Amino acid sequence: MSTTSVSPQALAINGGSPVRASLLPYGRQSVDEADIQAVVEVLRSDWLTTGPKVGEFEEAFAARVGATHAVSFSSGTAALHAAAFAAGLKAGDEAITTPMTFAATANCVLYQSAIPVFADISGDTLNLDPEQIAKSISPKTRAILPVDYAGHPADLTPIMEIAQGHGLIVIEDACHALGAEYGGRRVGSIADMTVFSFHPVKHITTGEGGMVATNNAQFAETLRRFRNHGISSDARQRQSAGQWHYEMVLLGFNYRLPDIVCALGIQQLKRLDANLRRRREIAEQYTAAFREVPGVVLPAVRPGAIPAWHLYPIRLDLEKLTADRAQVFRALRAENIGVSVHYIPVHLHPYYRDRFGFRAGDFPVAEDAYARLISLPMFHGMSDQDVSDVVEAVKKVVGSYGK
Numbered sequence: 001m002s003t004t005s006v007s008p009q010a011l012a013i014n015g016g017s018p019v020r021a022s023l024l025p026y027g028r029q030s031v032d033e034a035d036i037q038a039v040v041e042v043l044r045s046d047w048l049t050t051g052p053k054v055g056e057f058e059e060a061f062a063a064r065v066g067a068t069h070a071v072s073f074s075s076g077t078a079a080l081h082a083a084a085f086a087a088g089l090k091a092g093d094e095a096i097t098t099p100m101t102f103a104a105t106a107n108c109v110l111y112q113s114a115i116p117v118f119a120d121i122s123g124d125t126l127n128l129d130p131e132q133i134a135k136s137i138s139p140k141t142r143a144i145l146p147v148d149y150a151g152h153p154a155d156l157t158p159i160m161e162i163a164q165g166h167g168l169i170v171i172e173d174a175c176h177a178l179g180a181e182y183g184g185r186r187v188g189s190i191a192d193m194t195v196f197s198f199h200p201v202k203h204i205t206t207g208e209g210g211m212v213a214t215n216n217a218q219f220a221e222t223l224r225r226f227r228n229h230g231i232s233s234d235a236r237q238r239q240s241a242g243q244w245h246y247e248m249v250l251l252g253f254n255y256r257l258p259d260i261v262c263a264l265g266i267q268q269l270k271r272l273d274a275n276l277r278r279r280r281e282i283a284e285q286y287t288a289a290f291r292e293v294p295g296v297v298l299p300a301v302r303p304g305a306i307p308a309w310h311l312y313p314i315r316l317d318l319e320k321l322t323a324d325r326a327q328v329f330r331a332l333r334a335e336n337i338g339v340s341v342h343y344i345p346v347h348l349h350p351y352y353r354d355r356f357g358f359r360a361g362d363f364p365v366a367e368d369a370y371a372r373l374i375s376l377p378m379f380h381g382m383s384d385q386d387v388s389d390v391v392e393a394v395k396k397v398v399g400s401y402g403k
C-alpha cells in the first residue's frame with residue numbers, strides 16, 4: 001500500500017484532484033444559430049459597413065436603455081473617447097474618475113489631452129464615493145466619469161447633483177452595466193452620456209463594439225460626426241449641394257461599427273433580458289452559498305439598485321485566512337476555476353505612476369479592495385453544474401486556508 005497517496009480533499013495545487021477536469025473561464029459569449037444566420041444574411045447583402053443594420057441596432061438599443069439617442073462605435077473605448085470629445089474635454093481640463101476600473105475609462109480623458117483626477121471609492125460597492133468627488137473638484141474640472149463597477153450602478157443621484165451644482169458633464173461608464181437599474185430608472189437614461197461595451201464577456205456581444213446613449217441631440221450629432229472622420233452627415237445639405245458633397249467639420253476618427261456586427265447586436269439584444277435573468281440567478285446562488293463561508297466577503301447591493309452582474313467579485317477577509325489573495329487565486333486556478341482580478345487600480349499602472357507620480361497609498365480604499373478581490377466566473381451561458389463547481393472549489397480552497 002502506498003504511503004504517499006493524496007487525500008481526495010487535498011487542494012489540486014498540492015497534488016489533489018481538481019474540482020473540474022477542464023478550465024471554466026470567468027466570462028464567455030453565447031452565440032446561437034439565429035445570430036449566425038443574421039450575420040450571414042448581411043454578408044450576402046450590398047452593405048458590409050454602414051448600412052441599414054447600424055440605425056436598426058441603435059434604435060433598438062436606445063429604446064431598451066430608455067434613451068432618445070444611441071450612437072454605435074467600434075469599441076467601448078472608442079465610445080468613451082467620443083463621449084470625452086463631445087463633453088468638450090480639452091488640454092488643461094480635469095475629469096474625475098475612479099481608480100477601480102479598466103484603464104480605458106481614464107485613458108479617454110488623456111486622449112483629449114485633459115487630466116484624469118482619481119477620487120477614492122466607497123468600501124461597499126467599490127463605486128466612486130460622492131464625498132471624494134466633491135473634494136476633488138477644482139476650477140478646471142469639466143466632467144465626472146463614474147463606473148458601474150461589476151454591473152452595480154454608481155451612486156448617480158448625488159453624482160448628478162454635484163455635476164449640476166458645478167456645471168459638469170457626467171459620462172457614465174456602464175460597460176459593466178447594460179440592463180442595470182438605479183432608483184427605478186434604467187442605466188442609459190440618467191447620465192448626460194452613458195457608455196456601453198459589447199466585448200464578448202459582456203451581456204451582449206458584437207465581438208468588438210460599443211455604444212453611447214444620450215438624451216441630448218447636440219451630443220448625439222457630435223458623437224455621430226466624431227465616429228465618421230468628423231464628417232457632417234446632413235442629408236439635406238448633400239441634396240442641395242449635389243450627392244458627392246460632404247463637409248468635414250471637426251477632427252474625428254473612423255470608429256464605425258459595421259453592418260455585419262450590428263446584425264449580430266440586433267439578435268443579441270433580443271436575448272438581453274434572458275441573459276440578465278440568468279446572471280441574476282447565478283448571483284443569487286453564489287450569494288446563498290457563500291453567505292456563511294468565513295473568509296469570503298460578498299459583493300454589496302444597495303437598496304434601489306438592480307445590478308446587471310457583469311462580474312461577481314468576492315473579497316477575501318484576509319484576517320481570517322492563512323493565505324493571501326495570490327495564493328487563493330492560484331489554488332482556484334489549479335481547481336480549474338478561471339478566476340480573474342478586477343482591477344489593478346489604474347493609478348498604480350506604470351504609465352500613470354511615471355506620468356503623474358502616483359504611489360501606493362494614494363487611494364487606500366481602492367488599494368485595500370484590490371488586495372482582496374477575486375472575480376468568480378460569471379456569464380449567462382454557465383450551467384448549473386458550472387455554478388456548483390465554483391461553489392465547491394471556493395469552499396474547498398477558502399476552507400483549507402481558514403485560521
Ligand SMILES: Cc1ncc(COP(=O)(O)O)c(C=O)c1O
Pocket residue numbers: 075076077078101102104105147173175176196197198199208209210
Ligand atoms: C469599465 C470598462 N470601461 C471600458 C471598457 C472598454 O471597452 P472595450 O473593450 O469595448 O473597448 C471596458 C472593457 O472591458 C470596461 O470594463
